[in-house]
Amino acid sequence: MGKGPFDFAEHRPYHDENARGADRRLIGQQISHYRILSQVGSGGMGFVYEAEDLKLGRRVALKFLPEEFARDPLALERFQREARTASSLNHPNICTIYEIDESNGRHFISMELLEGEPLHRRIAARTLLLDEVLAWSIQISEGLDVAHRKNIVHRDIKPANILISGRDQVKILDFGLAKLVEMKMRVGETVGALGMETAIGADLHLTSPGTALGTVSYMSPEQARGEEVDERTDIFSLGAVIYEMATGQLPFQGNTSAVIFDGILNATPPSPLRLNPSLPPEISRIISKALEKDPDMRYQSVRELGTDLKRLKRDLESGKTAAAHSPSSSGRTAAAPVSAEKSVAVLYFENLSGSKEDEYFRDGMTEDVTTELLKIKKIKVFPRSAVLSFRDKAVPASQVGVQLDAAYVLEGSLRRAGNRLRITAQLVETRTGHSVWAERYDRQMEDVFAIQDEIAQSIAHALQVVLTEHEKQAIQKPQTADVRAYDYYLRGRQFFHQVRRKALEQARQMFARAIQIDPGYARAHAGLADACSCLYIFWEPTEANLQEADVQSRKALELDADLAEAHVARGLAVSLNQQFAEASKEFEIALGLDPSLFEAFYMYGRACFAEGKLTEAARLFEQASKVRPEDYQAPNLLALCYDGLRRWSEANAAYKRCAEAAEKHLELQPDDERALYLGAQALCRVGNREKGLTWAQRALAIDPDEPAVLYNVACTHALAGQSDEAIGYLERAVQSGFGYKEWIRNDPALDSLRMHPRFQAVSGT
16 A cells, blocks of 8 residues: 555555644544544645545545644645646546545545555665666656646655655555645745755655655755746656666755755756766766756756657667666676777867868768767767767867766877878876877778777777677678778768758769779668758759659668668658658668657657647657757757647756857858758747847848748748748749758748738638
């Protein structure tokens, strides 16, 4: 039977010391249509009895409210309103409230009688297994999601309000009671530090110095400041609960509520990986995002948090992520095959060639070394996005390792002179700052692939990782037989990522030259397909581009069916032919082959958006943003999805992220018209209309006849409420070659124009 707020022991009655004030004279009496059977415990908001419902013949739990609430009409009315709302919740992970009633002046709640043990006792008894942490966290998120979709915020998520049954089923307790704690502060009890209640002994556990302060320790910053709260406050509290489950420690600790509040408002808790090194790095990222102090930087929905937890659980079970697990003798999660001790961040090599043009080769070389290491399952490799902010910055490797929670950092340099190549590389241990492996390669350009292989295998050897035969073959598998083709491919990749018409045309030429030199180069075929697809989307919606994307993506798959980029290219190509089912299949295969591939999430999201599947598109753009946080494009499209779904607060947070990322990007590349026009839309959305229109005009000045620029400038004016200007630019965009009508029909940025006859004419609706 339940404990926690009910204080039931597992499958047997339990009487704790907090229950001594209970009225035992009630036992055996009939209250309304309930017969009181036994007193089973207490919580901070009243005493709990087991009772028989004489009408329905079932056992229930009755919670009687303290008398001070019955004497306060306003508090009682508000409580009844909250409890009635909570009684509408019906979910396997929520304790069901049957009714709210009163008999002879006694106000009580009838609710589901549960068997199990509260989570805080599970945490205190032993270190939890990672399987348990994930399974229970997912169930809590699913229960909260149901409540949040009905606009019900719990406000008091903590281990004592979470019950674990004997079958490991989670039940969230005390929905509808959380506001009572807030009311209790206004009924005349002592007010403690920072204006928060410190006299609620049963809830705050203020029993002795050094004791954890229950409710206070899980409060969100906005609760601590006494501000209005929404569902994101439950997300913060859940983050604190997951932190405690994963590490055995509270994220914010102290002897008084004042110390704890200060930590919640100002301190960053220790990384969970430092307290429990056997945890996978991904759970540390999930917890950190849930515990963001700014609600706009936090997860914007508990469903989003739950999705990340489910994906981590799935990847652990399938062996895709860098931390499979098994219970160790101590009860902790043992890292097998990967632990934090075998995590590596690959920094961008320093370009010593003295030529800016060689940066494409330096970047490509660095990223391909990362790709080679990713083929080794027992090594956790940080994605490109994690290290991009350190490129060309004089930051010590050990400092980078500390910031990223990486056990090791690979750094090096590259110098190219004619056909000669000199590469240095060293692996630095973060903890000591010492080099555990270093090498210098003086080779010919044609040896570049062998150098990449040697670096990957040397790192594995330094970390005492034994490669499987499959891993050895994957590392040694050549991308191309000709280094000249590789060079053209790297040039093409650099142009492709600029997302400009001329750059994409140059990318198409570079990929085609690579294929001419080596017709069996699968990556080059995939690159050429993507270039043609993007030219079709943004600038040249011709049958020739569509057909070339189809042919080249097919060829890439014929040459290498295990190449994730080939499946992305194929998915994008068929989505442009509106073959969405086949596109989804290809994108899913790509993600199975490489779960950290930005292009897979991003292009899959675009395909879903074009199909009108905004919820699925939003999930994919959110994942793309996590893979590449510095990107401004995915947050922009994510915000459009949330706009279309009428999820305004989440849309606003995504627009804010887009504007910030675009501004940082423009500091480095001030003439990037794409960053300008996407950032312009984001600025209009967050209320900076004047700056948004200025950015749009800057983009237009750079390339006034560019269809993609004209289209996005039209979107900016539509968002700014300038309908005539917006339709004028939209007409010019279509006349100049923008022909992606599916996008026009589904773009929420143009919603204000849809009833206008000129819009209907230009969009074909």
